[in-house]
Amino acid sequence: GDSVTQMxxxxxxxxxxxxxxxxxxxxxxxxxxxxxxQYPGEGLQLLLKATKADDKGSxxxxxxxxxxxxxxxxxxxxxxxxxxxxxxxxxxxxxxxNTPLVFGKGTRLSVxx
Amino acid sequence: KAxxxxxxxxxxxxxxxxxxxxxxxxxxxxxxxWYQQTPGQGLxxxxxxxxxxxxxxxxxxxxxxxxxxxxxxxxxxVSTLELGDSALYLCASSFSGKGYEQYFGPGTRLTVT
Numbered sequence: 394g395d396s397v398t399q400m401x402x403x404x405x406x407x408x409x410x411x412x413x414x415x416x417x418x419x420x421x422x423x424x425x426x427x428x429x430x431q432y433p434g435e436g437l438q439l440l441l442k443a444t445k446a447d448d449k450g451s452x453x454x455x456x457x458x459x460x461x462x463x464x465x466x467x468x469x470x471x472x473x474x475x476x477x478x479x480x481x482x483x484x485x486x487x488x489x490x491n492t493p494l495v496f497g498k499g500t501r502l503s504v505x506x
Numbered sequence: 507k508a509x510x511x512x513x514x515x516x517x518x519x520x521x522x523x524x525x526x527x528x529x530x531x532x533x534x535x536x537x538x539x540w541y542q543q544t545p546g547q548g549l550x551x552x553x554x555x556x557x558x559x560x561x562x563x564x565x566x567x568x569x570x571x572x573x574x575x576x577x578x579x580x581x582x583x584v585s586t587l588e589l590g591d592s593a594l595y596l597c598a599s600s601f602s603g604k605g606y607e608q609y610f611g612p613g614t615r616l617t618v619t
Contacts, residue, residue, distance in 0.1 A: 425607075427607060429610075435612055435613075436510075436512075436596050436610035436611050436612045436613045437596065437598070437610040438610065439607045439608070439609065442607055482549065486606075491561075491562070492562060493539060493551045493554055493562045493564070494539070494551075494598075494608055496548075496549045498548045498549075499548060499549065
């Protein structure tokens with residue numbers, strides 16, 4: 394079945410550092426890809442998405458590009474802030490409606506001032 | 507547009523009791539999914555309802571059940587609670603579930619003592 398693999402955390406960075414969280418997927422067909430973020434004590438929020446190869450999703454300074462050749466959707470941000478401290482989840486949908494969204498295990502990011 | 511709402515936000519129950527959690531999706535959304543989130547197991551899919559029908563089901567025992575009403579509101583029920591059912595229960599809604607992004611509620615924190 395479809396699967397998503399994220400880099401293990403936790404990731405600790407200093408403020409203004411560059412962030413990369415790796416995400417690779419296994420899927421048949423052409424899935425849609427998502428990044429969700431979960432702040433402490435809250436539910437998940439959609440951060441960005443991409444629905445086809447070479448699409449770049451972006452939001453709040455975060456970016457991720459759908460790379461079909463490497464089956465990857467890495468999350469990047471040029472300069473992280475303390476407020477970015479959260480757990481980040483990569484997810485995919487096979488677009489059929491017959492199977493649920495597939496999530497990675499999540500990567501905890503801590504940004505220190 | 508109002509977001510996904512879940513009630514109650516916090517709940518404390520005793521082992522052996524049953525509990526019902528409620529989820530109101532975003533207006534116009536017909537798909538509602540439920541997830542269990544724990545520190546040990548991460549985010550696990552429980553079930554998805556679409557137009558009052560269960561469309562997908564995760565690997566949970568029959569003590570976990572759900573339903574969806576004609577207005578798309580959904581409830582999940584856990585009978586004969588066990589200590590291991592202590593978790594954050596998240597509800598997510600989407601327009602159709604077919605590749606559309608899911609929007610999550612804040613969750614219900616269930617503690618079983």
